[in-house]
Amino acid sequence: MGQLLSAPKRLKGAIIGFGFISEKGHVPAYLQRDQIHSDVEIVAVADICEARLALAKDLLPQANLYKDYLYLLKAESSRLDFVDICTPPSDHARIAHAAFECGLHVLCEKPLTTTLEEAQALLKHAVQVKKVLYPCHNYKHAPVVLAIRDILSSQRIGKIRSLTLNTYRNTHAKGVTEWNTHWRREKKLSGGGIAMDHGSHTFYLTFDWMGAYPHAVTAKMINLDSDRYDTEDNFTAVLSFPNGLAHTHLSWTAGVRKVIYTVQGEKGSITVDDDELQVAVMQKTQGPDVAQGAVTWTVEKRSIVSNWMDASHVSWFNSLFDQFKKAIDDHDYVGKEARDAYYCIQIISKSYQSAQEGCRELPLSTSIQSLL
Numbered sequence: 001m002g003q004l005l006s007a008p009k010r011l012k013g014a015i016i017g018f019g020f021i022s023e024k025g026h027v028p029a030y031l032q033r034d035q036i037h038s039d040v041e042i043v044a045v046a047d048i049c050e051a052r053l054a055l056a057k058d059l060l061p062q063a064n065l066y067k068d069y070l071y072l073l074k075a076e077s078s079r080l081d082f083v084d085i086c087t088p089p090s091d092h093a094r095i096a097h098a099a100f101e102c103g104l105h106v107l108c109e110k111p112l113t114t115t116l117e118e119a120q121a122l123l124k125h126a127v128q129v130k131k132v133l134y135p136c137h138n139y140k141h142a143p144v145v146l147a148i149r150d151i152l153s154s155q156r157i158g159k160i161r162s163l164t165l166n167t168y169r170n171t172h173a174k175g176v177t178e179w180n181t182h183w184r185r186e187k188k189l190s191g192g193g194i195a196m197d198h199g200s201h202t203f204y205l206t207f208d209w210m211g212a213y214p215h216a217v218t219a220k221m222i223n224l225d226s227d228r229y230d231t232e233d234n235f236t237a238v239l240s241f242p243n244g245l246a247h248t249h250l251s252w253t254a255g256v257r258k259v260i261y262t263v264q265g266e267k268g269s270i271t272v273d274d275d276e277l278q279v280a281v282m283q284k285t286q287g288p289d290v291a292q293g294a295v296t297w298t299v300e301k302r303s304i305v306s307n308w309m310d311a312s313h314v315s316w317f318n319s320l321f322d323q324f325k326k327a328i329d330d331h332d333y334v335g336k337e338a339r340d341a342y343y344c345i346q347i348i349s350k351s352y353q354s355a356q357e358g359c360r361e362l363p364l365s366t367s368i369q370s371l372l
């Protein structure tokens with residue numbers, strides 16, 4: 001007699017904020033994984049914009065729709081497992097606290113919060129109610145980024161000494177037209193400009209590649225469109241790690257959309273230009289030093305399709321959702337991703353302070369554990 005296998009638990013979720021990332025990223029991925037694994041179902045959606053709720057009805061005809069997330073939580077929480085927060089950042093903390101109060105796990109888009117105080121309170125709340133807090137740090141799931149992780153764990157380029165992470169955009173990312181397309185340029189909704197919007201992706205990658213959290217930051221920024229908007233569109237920060245520096249740059253005025261990363265080790269380096277990855281490893285030189293450090297190189301070039309141009313990053317979502325599910329199964333309420341989110345917000349807020357104070361280098365705490 002074969003053993004009876006129990007069906008996987010089908011998590012029931014509610015989406016709060018049915019804008020671009022929900023419609024083009026999260027929901028298509030949920031629908032796809034439910035067809036394959038039958039392990040997730042979106043049963044309710046809240047959005048303050050009627051036109052967005054009408055579009056949600058098309059994609060999720062079975063879901064109950066609400067104009068206010070508090071009504072959704074009141075009516076639905078007894079049958080929910082989690083909420084997926086996809087509103088602009090200024091509302092993330094408030095919605096996440098309300099979901100924790102209702103005993104739900106929280107998946108939350110980046111940035112987790114817009115202030116460090118909010119981030120700390122949220123991590124503490126997750127610990128108190130024993131519910132998972134999980135940020136959508138989806139760049140970790142890009143195929144080319146996964147390839148970098150493999151190369152680093154193979155030790156081929158040795159100990160990491162320095163990083164450069166450049167993110168170029170030809171415009172600020174725009175929200176759906178039915179609501180407020182330019183909310184990223186309004187500080188009261190976004191909490192800040194490109195550093196708040198995109199900084200998390202850059203910073204959590206530095207933590208993984210350096211294998212540590214940074215202990216200091218210095219930053220500079222500018223708003224080239226200050227007559228219309230009150231958030232920065234260009235940002236540069238240097239992070240100090242125990243083993244070296246990470247140079248980070250973000251631009252919404254670059255005239256191009258791409259990422260260019262370099263990871264520099266003692267024995268070689270990795271260069272990424274969107275899908276193009278190059279690993280250069282130095283061959284050991286024999287004998288005495290020579291002028292100009294002449295060495296020979298082994299160079300490997302690969303193209304790893306990662307769909308960078310698709311801003312929804314829908315193809316990266318389900319590997320992230322697998323990890324959220326695992327955190328729920330493992331009762332890992334404030335795991336590495338939540339701690340990374342806290343450190344990202346710390347860098348962003350200290351960077352704003354550094355830029356205001358003439359690029360003064362500011363210390364960063366690396367002891368979140370003691371604050372929980």
Ligand SMILES: NC(=O)c1ccc[n+]([C@@H]2O[C@H](COP(=O)([O-])OP(=O)(O)OC[C@H]3O[C@@H](n4cnc5c(N)ncnc54)[C@H](O)[C@@H]3O)[C@@H](O)[C@H]2O)c1
Pocket residue numbers: 016017018019020021022046047048049052069086087088089091109110111136138174175176179180181183197311312313
């Ligand atoms: N991880 C990524 O790669 C990625 C990509 C894009 C966006 N995002 C993040 O997703 C979030 C949303 O961004 P977007 O581009 O989808 O914005 P968007 O403007 O397209 O969508 C926001 C939606 O939220 C709704 N909304 C606003 N306030 C609300 C509230 N209090 N309650 C319920 N609904 C509310 C709006 O009506 C709108 O439909 C942001 O945090 C953003 O940083 C992440």
